[in-house]
Amino acid sequence: MRKQERISSVQMSMLFLIFMTGSSIVIIPAPLTGMAGNGAWISLLIAYTLGMLLMTALLYLYKQFPDQSLVEYSRITLGNGLTMILLLPFTCVMFWNVAGIVIEIGTFFKSTMLKETPTYAVSTLFFITIALSALAGIEVMARMAAVLLALMFGCIILVLALVGPLYHPEYLLPVLPDGIGPVLHAAYIAYGFPYSELVIFAVVLPLIKAKDKSKVGKHMYLALIVNTLTTLASVICSIMVLGPLSGDLKYSLYQLARLIFVQEIIERIESVIGFSLIVGFYFKASLLLLILIKFLAQLLRLNSERLLVFPVAFICLMLSLTTYTNEADLEEVVNITWPLLNNIAYVLPVLLLALVAFIRKHRKGDKID
């Protein structure tokens, strides 16, 4: 990681898009349709609205403190002591966030392709790749994002197009057979993962080039819209193909890929699709690791970020292998505990900072008047 790395707002929005879409496009449709049934798309729209509000708070803070990261403007706004108290849970949850993505990757491989391989072998190889990517820095990752984004979205569009003959639009009805409760429950899950995680971009937004600072808002909102539309398409297509089974079969997009059969020429391509979907997981984990390292360096006022990369990655690897190793426990923490945990650790500090910054700005304005 070199000093004073800068990327454009388009690159930042691409990083954001691949971060938000990467793992959620594979994981989210199944629990959403399992909870809300045919109303899963409504849940997604509710979660998206909440995500938009968080994005507004994030961009408001960026506008007030364009050259400072979350830690720096937290120190300015709240002081050192309160910053440490508020951001300590942020740190702990981010450590597990990285581990959690790799746990999902390990579970995905274990259940689909590498059934006999020990999980720690897959996780170790992933963490080596992720650590080396984080070490390369944000400029290199931003350049990679363009290619990987094209690959990921290309595969998603290909899968959704090739399963076209299997669509049954009648499976989309009835929409709310059990009322609004299940839809709100699913919205709570979708808000927890991935929408409430977007606040961690407060750490890296100051790395945008000075000439692009005015365009950041537009590009970030657009990225969020594209992410929601893509996930919405994935959810709706899963329901149209799998019907009542869409909630029971994990990794919906992968299941759709398994059903592709075109004239005995294009068939059994789920492994190819699976690897391209893993790209999303890998990039999200790399970006999260990079953000965690930058965040730790700022919080602890360290001179060298590079020294942290391998021990932090190793700790995340060990966390992935020692916590929630049981799939049922993992499902429970993701669907039940994670939204509340994110709200306390991620969302609360950012909203509090936005509120304090807003109040201070208006008090200053009143004094000048």
Next chain:
Amino acid sequence: MFGRLICVLVLAAAMLACDIPKFKIAAPRDRVVYGALFGILTYLSFLFVASIHGPNVDSVFNLLAAPAKQIIQWIDPAKSSS
């Protein structure tokens, strides 16, 4: 257990081989933080190799399980009671 131990030792050796040159020229604060991270890593590696379940972040996260379930009950009482 043997496989896990080999995995941890190989990774630790590779990590130290990369980090020792940087550690030698690092500031005192950076060295203290590195040492603290290494301590946490040693503990987690022990849990992993010995396959035992000790105090970990999931112990803290699980404290929020009950309030989280309560929230879900408020949102969707029908699901929670079924």
